[in-house]
Amino acid sequence: MSEAPHAAAPVTAGSAAGLTEIADLAPAAEGLREIRHHIHRHPELAYEEVETAKFVAEKLEQWGWQVTRGVGRTGVVGTLKVGDGTRRIGIRADMDALPIIEETGLPYASETHGKMHACGHDGHTTMLLGAAQRLAATRRFSGTVHLYFQPAEESGVDSGAKKMIDDGLFERFPCDAVFGLHNHPGAEPGMLLFRKGPFMSAGDKVFITVKGVGGHAARPHLTVDPVVIASSIVMALQTVVARNVDPSQPSVVTVGSLHAGTANNVIASTAKLELSVRSFSPEVRALLKKRIVEIAQSQAQSYGGEAVVDYIEGYPVVVNSDEETQFAIDVARELVGDDKVVAQTDILMGSEDFAFMLQKRPGTFLRIGNGVGEDGCMVHNPHYDFNDHNLPIGAAFWTRLVERYLSH
Structure with missing residues (x-):
């Protein structure tokens, strides 16, 4: 750091009651x-x-x-x-x-x-x-x-x-x-x-790696497209709070990042998602984890791919x-x-x-x-x-x- 500033000015004697104002x-x-x-x-x-x-x-x-x-x-x-x-x-x-x-x-x-x-x-x-x-x-x-x-x-x-x-x-x-x-x-x-x-709220981080089979964009039938799988996972995750969690229990599942591919004529081999998950009770927190993992893995499997889920429990x-x-x-x-x-x-x-x-x-x-x-x-x-x-x-x-x- 550069040279520190001068110290704050001297404090005064305080209120008549003896407590700081x-x-x-x-x-x-x-x-x-x-x-x-x-x-x-x-x-x-x-x-x-x-x-x-x-x-x-x-x-x-x-x-x-x-x-x-x-x-x-x-x-x-x-x-x-x-x-x-x-x-x-x-x-x-x-x-x-x-x-x-x-x-x-x-x-x-x-x-x-x-x-x-x-x-x-x-x-x-x-x-x-x-x-x-x-x-x-x-x-x-x-x-x-x-x-x-x-x-x-x-x-x-x-x-x-x-x-x-x-x-x-x-x-x-x-x-x-x-x-x-x-x-x-x-x-x-x-x-x-x-x-x-x-x-x-409690705050958890989730990292999902979708594994497919890459190939030429003009021959999608020879691939397992991780972008399609990732998109399906994103949409399915919207049902977790809406349909699995008691409406009286506040919670959030946000997909904050989705990355896949580098060119429009290439179907990538992998896609990566990053989630932020918020909750207020241990029961809801456990339910969110269970459903997120299940949805990611089952959605990927239904398309012939695989989803690897790294679920990190953060702040309580x-x-x-x-x-x-x-x-x-x-x-x-x-x-x-x-x-x-x-x-x-x-x-x-x-x-x-x-x-x-x-x-x-x-x-x-x-x-x-x-x-x-x-x-x-x-x-x-x-x-x-x-x-x-x-x-x-x-x-x-x-x-x-x-x-x-x-x-x-």
């Missing part, structure tokens, strides 16, 4: 923007977050946190203990970017061609850094805070959350509850959205615990007011590897609005950008959450 982070807002733009200019993909991790670690050390590097390969954990409180809280932010060519035209656009922070992880990391700075300066809590800066959320499999857990995250840096958030295009900036129970369902979610809702209402809080928002068909952490510890995963209409570009888009309006809000929320959870 958004206004207390106002002096730090410009510094947080500099940090976020610095991270945005230097995106790194899953398990490549070496410079990002170094940047995060140096900031934490500068502010007085105990820092552990290399957790889950490129993850960073910051620890701060104040007073004699025995409670412990963990907060997670993701650091990785996506393999997308940025098209925003922003002055702080990615300086690495083909890599971009198109999901807002630069903002997530910055908000948690903002909270880290304030918590270290004010120390209005009694207990232990662990900040988990996680790699590889976007990997889909072999994810950073699982890697950190396998590396002893909760044994080495234990917490009684764990919290995380993601920005949410489609909601007004600063809106905080929660949901008790199942919130985001994000399930928020009731008590911790209600606690976070209460903190949010104190901070931003009832009109900026959605206590039970809709389920989301996207997936998130924070689910692995919620399988180990109670906690909640929330969303923060990133804009609506033209100002709310969807994530994973080359025109996306995190909304800097959220930086002091998110930092204040995390700070107040810690102050409440580890109250004296």
Whole structure:
């Protein structure tokens, strides 16, 4: 990375009640923007977050946190203990970017061609850094805070959350509850959205290789055309959700990629399909797998071909615990007011590897609005950008959450 920006401005004394308010982070807002733009200019993909991790670690050390590097390969954990409180809280932010060519035209656009922070992880990391700075300066809590800066959320499999857990995250840096958030295009900036129970879907990947017999396009009767087989599989898969899954159970089967052949006068020997599969219950997840495999193999067989299915189970369902979610809702209402809080928002068909952490510890995963209409570009888009309006809000929320959870 290039030379790091200056640290965020010193924090103020705080509200009369002793709990952090958004206004207390106002002096730090410009510094947080500099940090976020610095991270945005230097995106790194899953398990490549070496410079990002170094940047995060140096900031934490500068502010007085105990820092552990290399957790889950490129993850960073910051620890701060104040007073004699025995409670412990963990907060997670993701650091990785996506393999997308940025098209925003922003002055702080990615300086690495083909890599971009198109999901807002630069903002997530910055908000948690903002909270880290304030918590270290004010120390209005009694207990232990662990900040988990996680790699590889976007990997889909072999994810950073699982890697950190396998590396002893909760044994080495234990917490009684764990919290995380993601920005949410489609909601007004600063809106905080929660949901008790199942919130985001399980996400699986399926790779289907159709094997046929190639040949000349003018002599199709001497071939087994994998394009026809693949097309038949695509159409048959549309019946899985429509006719096999209980309509009250949300699920998605999407064929996102189909590749076959290189010329119009050649019938290829193989075709390849890639699927994204989403579900909310173990029973539906198992049913989807069973039917997808059966349909692919039987359709191929009916045409005289073969289908080889590689079915990879990815992230589990994000399930928020009731008590911790209600606690976070209460903190949010104190901070931003009832009109900026959605206590039970809709389920989301996207997936998130924070689910692995919620399988180990109670906690909640929330969303923060990133804009609506033209100002709310969807994530994973080359025109996306995190909304800097959220930086002091998110930092204040995390700070107040810690102050409440580890109250004296």
